[in-house]
Amino acid sequence: MNKAEQTRARVEAGLKRRYAAERRFRAYGLGAVLLGLAFVVLLFSTLVSQGWSAFRQAYVTLDVQYDAAIIDPEGTRDTATLSTADYAALVRASLKARFPEAQSRQETKALYALVSSSAAQAVQARILGDPSRIGGHERLTFLANDRVDQLLKGRIDRNLDEDSRSLTDQQVGWIDALAADGALSLHFNKGFFTQGDSREPEQAGVWGAVVGSLFTLGVTLLLSFPIGVSAAIYLEEFARRGKWTDLIEVNINNLAAVPSIVFGLLGLAVFLNFFGMPRSAPLVGGIVLTLLTLPTIIIASRAALKAVPPSIREAALGMGASRIQMVMHHVFPLAMPGILTGTIIGMARALGETAPLLMIGMVAFIVDVPKGLSDPATVLPVQVYLWADSAERAFVERTSAAILVLLAFLIVMNAAAVYLRNRFERRW
């Protein structure tokens, strides 16, 4: 056997092992990719399976007697009396009329707990809308209590022992009776999209948080877009290389990697304590998020400006345009799709940001939908955080549903960015 054959024999002896190693390595790679994909699927399927049911809500239909003796015993019909009357008593009476078997104090209390506390306000609104209804009766649809809702959705196990679920056997019986009449059923949950936060899960909605997010993002956009684009234009088109420009660049790159909570500390120390701006306000939240998104926008805008070929600039300058005219008339419009894409991605990041807003007090429990930039407000991700902390079972599905709303906004924004990129991006 000569030397070449020996080598060949050694190589061939090792080949099997080496090919096995090759296949293993490849399998690890594919496994890692599949694991990553599995996480995406797991995350979304968990959220959807927990959250979709919150878009439907249990409503009870009851026959309500507008008893004049309770609403307005003296018959004055003036608004002060009508708006302070005990409407909850009317709701209680109609429940009692439906289930006369509830006798003891404990039983009636359990019965009244089936209907949400917002029912009284619904009755009040009917009466204030038209006081002539007093004395008559009407079938009204109310929100059911969150536990009724959870039972109908199968999230409370009715086979459990009475003591280990939050509804008594008797309540379950009443709920079944109402459902059998068709007086209790699941409908589209309009309140979830039109109301602010509430301590009662069945009354809690995301609208307040959505409006807060819109105000906050509006401030962020109005500040960060002009400032970020101006900074990018200056750095890319006007600045001469030097110590000063290097310092700015290093700063921008470092700010892009500073943990977001540090921006919250800055907001707390500077805007709230030093300048005395209002706590929990979208204005301050917007400013803090501006500082947070500026590096993203500047970096993306610079990349977009850099992608415009120098020949455009030379042609403009050659035709006698000033540098500002060259940028404003030619370079900037050509870089616009890239800049917008970067801005949208920055805004999407700002929309999902929570930690810095906790620092400036946007975690307060706020029922009212904010009306202005300095009203106390909360934003969608903070609302998710607040609900995730709540003890009630029914808040879990609302949290998932709020996350779905948040993700829907993010998907729309990212889709817009992708569309802009594909539609307007030019390769030179």
Place this chain on the structure above:
Amino acid sequence: MSHSVLLLALVVVAVLAYWVGKSRALSLVGGGRGIRNLHSLPSYYGFMAALWCAIPALIVMVLWVSAQDTVISKLVLSRLPSSVQSLDAGQLSLLKNDIRNVVSGAIPAESASPEVQAAAAGYRQLRSIADLSLVAVLLLVSGLGLFLARARIAPTLRARNSVEGVVEFMLMACSTLAIFVTVGIVLSVLYEALRFFHAVPVHEFVFGLKWSPQIAMRADQVGSSGAFGAVPLFLGTAVISGIAMLVAVPIGLFSAIYLAEYADRRFRSAVKPVLEILAGIPTVVYGFFAALTLGPFIRQLGESMGLEVASESALSAGLVMGIMIIPFVSSLADDMITAVPQSLRDGAYALGATRSETIRQVVLRAALPGIVGGVLLAISRAIGETMIVVMAAGLAANMTANPLAALTTVTVQIVTLLTGDQEFDSPKTLAAFALGLVLFCVTLLLNVVALRVVRKYREQYE
């Protein structure tokens, strides 16, 4: 009149000035036909007039508004009867608060004392005078600016150059904002942290083994309780970030290798965006997932194996944080791997190496500095991550490295210290800024090192 209305009015005046300036320039050269006698296009004369009109007025307005409240408060206080003036500082500031509340309508006027009511009325009166005079001054300033600009306009005036000078200055001012933000972060965090270190010595904070800020609420124990030792927090942060890196680095690296070296174009373009979804999901969502799905699952799993698992274990927070960081690691590693020149691979193939041998012994070694840089960036991400740990990790500062126990991190403590009550003198709130300072410094260091490594590596193959 509210300030936003004033601003709007200023904009209207500026638009007016634009037209005045433009038509003045045109009329000087006898309308559109003589336009070539002008130095600049007519609109530049308009812009110049608008800037002359708006900029001084804007500066005056900002100064006025920022000084107005202080001046009025001083005036109101000086008008108070002497019996009130002789009060000590604490009571005086209480009184000031009362007056302010009455003015803003936060408390009804009837419930306040007569002096306060009188002072509030005086305040209101002064404020309305101030508002009116502000309007007058602004009108005067902008009118004067417009008048001067109009007088200056001549066919030889280099209007474009002056307008462009202003624009360029504004562009430059915007770009320096990044420096101000950094300085602002450093100064504000450092200032509060130094106040904290007056109460608690630095070495106690950095080397202390016990963290329980609540005890320090009692005055007799401030600083002397030794409750501000941050080591448990550093340990917790390290354990949770370590778990995250154990998840993220192998999965991220291997998927980057697969996507860059093995996958065909179609698979790659389909899978990569999906993996990047993980990077775009808000961290609250991960926190919710960790706290409500993974946490209970791990606890049940541990119990079925006879292990004692805390319901807010470091493991669940770390795992979910790792999932979050996967796309970060994988896209950085992907960049680094694709930056390795094809010639190196071809050389290895020519020597008879299999693909995986080429990747392990040539590509990864060539890309190693870049990948290390990427991992450092990922660590700084993990350390600074807040919402996942706030929602899924514990609050108790345990001195243990057991991943099944509840651990707390620096960011969790910052959030819990600052979202409760707000006294700005207690070491409890100031401690949050000291933690923030540590966080800022550590992540800054990691980033600077990582960016330097990555940049150096990139240059190598360019």
